[in-house]
Amino acid sequence: MRGRSTRLIVALDTKDTAQAARWRHETMGAAGAVKLGLEFTYARGLDAVREAAGDAPLFLDLKLHDIPNTVASAIGSLAALRPAMLTIHASGGRAMIAAARAAVDETFPAGARPLLLAVTVLTSMDAEALHETGVEGSVAEQVVRLGRLAVGAGADGLICSSHEIAPLRQALGEKPVLVVPGIRPAGSAVGDQKRVMTPAQARAAGADWIVVGRPITRAPDPAAAARAIAAELSA
Numbered sequence: 001m002r003g004r005s006t007r008l009i010v011a012l013d014t015k016d017t018a019q020a021a022r023w024r025h026e027t028m029g030a031a032g033a034v035k036l037g038l039e040f041t042y043a044r045g046l047d048a049v050r051e052a053a054g055d056a057p058l059f060l061d062l063k064l065h066d067i068p069n070t071v072a073s074a075i076g077s078l079a080a081l082r083p084a085m086l087t088i089h090a091s092g093g094r095a096m097i098a099a100a101r102a103a104v105d106e107t108f109p110a111g112a113r114p115l116l117l118a119v120t121v122l123t124s125m126d127a128e129a130l131h132e133t134g135v136e137g138s139v140a141e142q143v144v145r146l147g148r149l150a151v152g153a154g155a156d157g158l159i160c161s162s163h164e165i166a167p168l169r170q171a172l173g174e175k176p177v178l179v180v181p182g183i184r185p186a187g188s189a190v191g192d193q194k195r196v197m198t199p200a201q202a203r204a205a206g207a208d209w210i211v212v213g214r215p216i217t218r219a220p221d222p223a224a225a226a227r228a229i230a231a232e233l234s235a
């Protein structure tokens, strides 16, 4: 295990601003950041994102994927949200990632720049799903290929599953921030995720952050579920 701590991001996946704020209130402390993404943002809009996140560090997971000019312009519209992290898709290609990098640097003052994170292969995809998109080779090979491209074009870090942390570290070293969804505490429902590990396994693999949604937000007591995961990360 690397000498870095693994912190928890809670995914506030809901369309309801009050519910999102309640989950944030219940879980911050155990968690180091909250995630708001497509479900909430399409339902409530950008103004509500800041309201739901409150004072918590915001992982804004909009997974931008479009031509470079459009992605750069979209990032320019996010200044007021003061995100700590934001996401693009690595498969958008080098020019798109570089345009996103430039837009982050222009939009946000030094010291308040969000980490630019590139999604490699969604954690809901297994080898068969990846091959259906026309990609040959293993999931890990594709994650490393996209990871190299994204970091080379200016991304600060990557979204990957716990299974690809070791090959990514071997290829890219310790600097890129690795943010890892597809986390399932032992005994919890896997749902649509395919490449999963427990919080303790993700920590042992060397994740910088884990992203956990339904195992917390659908638990009878979200605060207790978040505390249990935080305890697993620091055990």
Ligand SMILES: O=c1ccn([C@@H]2O[C@H](COP(=O)(O)O)[C@@H](O)[C@H]2O)c(=O)[nH]1
Residues within 6 Å of the ligand: 011, 013, 035, 037, 061, 119, 121, 122, 123, 124, 159, 160, 181, 182, 183, 193, 211, 212, 213, 214, 215
């Ligand atoms: O590859 C990815 C990229 C993003 N996510 C997001 O993480 C959370 C996971 O939620 P769970 O309920 O714990 O499955 C969700 O908001 C996704 O949009 C991901 O799962 N995989």
